[in-house]
Amino acid sequence: MGDFLWVIVLLPLIGAIATGLFGQKMSKAGVNFWALGSTGLSFLLAVIAFIELVLRPASERVIVNTVYSWIAAGDLNVNAGFLLDPLSGIWLLIVTGVGFLIHIYSTGYMSHDHSYWRFFCYLNLFMFSMLMLVMGDNYLLMFIGWEGVGLCSYLLIGYDYHRDAAATAGKKAFVMNRIGDFGFMLGMFLIFVTFGTLDYQTVFNNAHDKLAVGGAVATAITLLLFVGAVGKSAQIPLYTWLPDAMEGPTPVSALIHAATMVTAGVYMVCRSSVLFDMAPTSMAVVAVIGAATAIFAATIGLFQKDIKKVLAYSTVSQLGYMFMACGVGAYVAAAFHVMTHAFFKACLFLGSGSVIHAMSGEQNMEKMGGLKKHMPKTYWTFLISTLAIAGIFPFAGFFSKDEILYKTYASGNIVLWGIGAVAAGITAFYMFRAVFMTFHGTSRVEPEAMKHLHESPNVMTTPLIILAGLAAVGGFLGVPIIEGWNILHNFLGPVFEHGGTAHGPAEHGEHHLTTELMLMGVSIGIAVVGIAKAYIAYIKHPEITEKLYKMFKPIHTVIYNKYYVDELYDILIVKPTVATSRWVLHKLVDEIIIDGIVNGVGDFFVTLSSMVKKFQSGLLRDYALTMMLGALLFVSFYLWGGK
């Protein structure tokens, strides 16, 4: 049973190799066959594997599939092996399912592209890497996937390599991820030194024997791993690559930079929950970074003009929520939000892609408006997803976001809850701002773009409709309040139950029905206020907004320019490093000091030889003199020195 897990992982790789090697000579249908065929089949097998998993009794829901020994050096042995349990199962379905939908969408979105095959080659390679990350049964395999998705992200952001902005953004994403990987790598080493293995099950089973709760090692391991998560999941201070990543084609933003890859950090923290639970300090760090990112990114989202940038900052902000949940020990809630977020954010990105496609590439919302009547399918799916992210009942985001907020409150972190609630209000505001600016009001579309304005083809709208449907009802997997109805919790919960742990407080917090209902009321209230404000500001009285912009121009400028964080990094880190390398290391140390010495030695010998040369003057009397001096030296040595 389950020995076909490796096939699920490998299929997209086959698709990638086929399209990569022969795609140039294939027709589009041929590329579709390999790319969609392999991912579709992978999705199908994933569903079968998942059903097999669900049918098992709760205590036996772990399927391991070892393929071969990958690296064995001394007592280190790393297998290429795959693991399916409820946690990886959820991600498996998201990755293959949403991935497949986005593949379908891309056949429409990329249809005019000149290197269609290359796009699908990268996309398949991404699916493969992401599955490695999620399905691997040890940290090193996760790391392979981890760096692999980083590579694919690099390749796909820089897909239009001839544009400098795209190429630069790709490189930035890779390097910032590498900073995170640096932490991941060291965390992995520390795990190996502590446990003698990188295998999940051995590590987790021995955690309580080898580590002390709150001990330095447990804290160090988890903090290092979290550095990796911060890079991959775009948290403060390594978030700046994600907004830039919007240079990539929109399906890529949907798949990689919203639904799957960026949630890898959350997966890693959830996967390592045993270790995180033993390190309260790390948990606090995770929660605070998460909350800070949630609100910080939300404020930047307020004034962005580019529709994809709005969504990008919203993604950073939502990822912050997920980490906040992890940080208070509400892993199920985090995983739940990953899932609902995958639905509504993928839908939003694809929707924005549909708009951009219709607008002949225009991304500036100030040049949109009134698109509702031109592209109804896109509009309605976008609206549903926006309601979901804003947290309106009964859409998916309501349930997952609320669970996070409730668990945060229940764990006693009132301040964090407050931050989360305010960020939710801001989210509702800027998301509806985007809806209003894009689809409602008077049209500001340029005449040239107006001519081509059209609803997207079915191949693009169908995935939108499916995702919007999931965004609408997906929340019911985690119904709160009624005992036993939280299917997701019953399914995922056991993964995070590790006997005798100082467990995350939130999972054990008592269920206070009134508190929960009250909090729900508060958050819906906040969301409604946010939406209403957006309505007033952008539909009812846009003139007031203009005035406000002018009044608070400096603040607006600072936020619009993302608090100048990129510029700050550039001045503080990039420029000094390059300057030091160029002038101090290369010019001064290498060329002047070291080469100076070497050439000095060379010159010394030249001088020496020219001096020695004088002895070989060819004149007999010189030689005679030398001989006499030598003899004199010898004699004196024997007389006085040779005692």
Place this chain on the structure above:
Amino acid sequence: MSIPWLSIVTFVPLVGAAVILMVDRDNKSLINGITFATGVIDFILSVPLFFMFREGTADMQFVERFDWVKSIGIEYHMGIDGISLFMVLLTTFICMICYLSTWTAITENVKEFNILMLVLQTAMIGVFCSLDFILFFVFWELMLIPMYILIGVWGGKRKIYATVKFFLYTMAGSVLMLLAIIVLYIENHAQTGIYTFDILKYHGMSLTHVAQFWMFLAFFVAFAIKVPVWPFHTWLPDAHVEAPTAGSVILAGILLKMGTYGFLRFAIPIFPEAAQSAAWWICGIAIIGIIYGALVAMVQEDVKKLVAYSSVSHLGFVVLGTFVFTLRGIEGAIMQMINHGISTGALFLLVGILYERRGTREISEFGGLTKVMPRFAVVFMIVTLSSIALPMTNGFVGEFLILLGVFEANVWYAVLASTGIILGAVYMLWMFQRVMFGEITNEKNKNLPDLTKREMTYLAPLVFFIFLLGVYPNPVIKKMEASVEHLLIKIDKSGQNAYVRGSKVVNPVPETKGGGD
């Protein structure tokens, strides 16, 4: 072992050189053909070494031993263990590829060039196989001479400066090494009454601390120059920039490994105590080399110089992995020696391909090449990724094992060294972007031809091994394991048990002296 495999593999290139001597110098294609055929034959002959090599033993295999100059104990003594095996294979592999790459790059004095290359190959293989100091030294010097000439004759504008610099550096190393060998020889005779240059005999020698220290230092400097370890590295960028492509490939792919190989074969096993007491500062300069090499690589304007400085950084990893004396550190170091040969060899070939087309290597002269050279772009990207140690490529396995081994010995070394993986991504991807991405702004690049069939042919095996060693490195690791463990035991004999870490075979519990039965 009746067939003298090692001698055959060593001297086949020399035979090829002799054949070329008889060919008319204007028949360039025949000369090139003979050289390439020799390379292929030698590579094919060397492959059985891998499969016939017995795992699980640290003994020298394929040993050949005859008296050479009996009166003073010089022997013709060849043999390989799990460390040198891979150096021999790397040499035959890289040389074969090099020979195919020069057909259009070298158009003058083809005959001399090919002869020198073949002589060089014999010398390099000889270095890795020699188990007698004098034999080793003969091959060592034989290897340097063709290299001087290759740079000095077929080099670029500042070839004479580069040659002199290379000569000065390496000569200083050779002299130091020769002095130390003679001292060892005399010392060994004083202790045992036997005149011998048998390297393995020296491994167990007891020497005073002071003697160990000075001789270790002499060996260390000799090999450190070769590696090159910071701050002995400044000959490398100049030599690379001036050397013809094939010279650079050989230089980076194989010659640099002579230094790290020298540490493993001579400096460490002969002077284990000195090596241990020097380990801290050697690790220190290795780490400086990793970071320094990467930072300086970042600001280079010339692609070839950038790759040269990246070698300083990569070899820093190898030296660090070696001198932490852990199983995984050293295994990773050997893996990385192989990987660096493949990846950096490939990088130099790719830079050479650009140079052949444009006559320049200035990064600013390029940009947007992906559009006109898509196949080149793919290969270049794969090699770049291997160089920055992306998982599933060979580079990752080596770097991972090194860093893990380093971490096991000293956490802070590992933290500092790991910054190299970030910087590696910075300088390689930045260079790649400036050369390959963006719009084509330079008119001269508009019509550059993509890879030819010949170029694809010699790049393909490199790409193949990049993936093979990344996905399935175990056969290689297994073959070297016993030899590495053996080396660690030797170090351990000198009393610091803590060093032998991560090994299955070696019992980590110290021997109890005078215990029951």
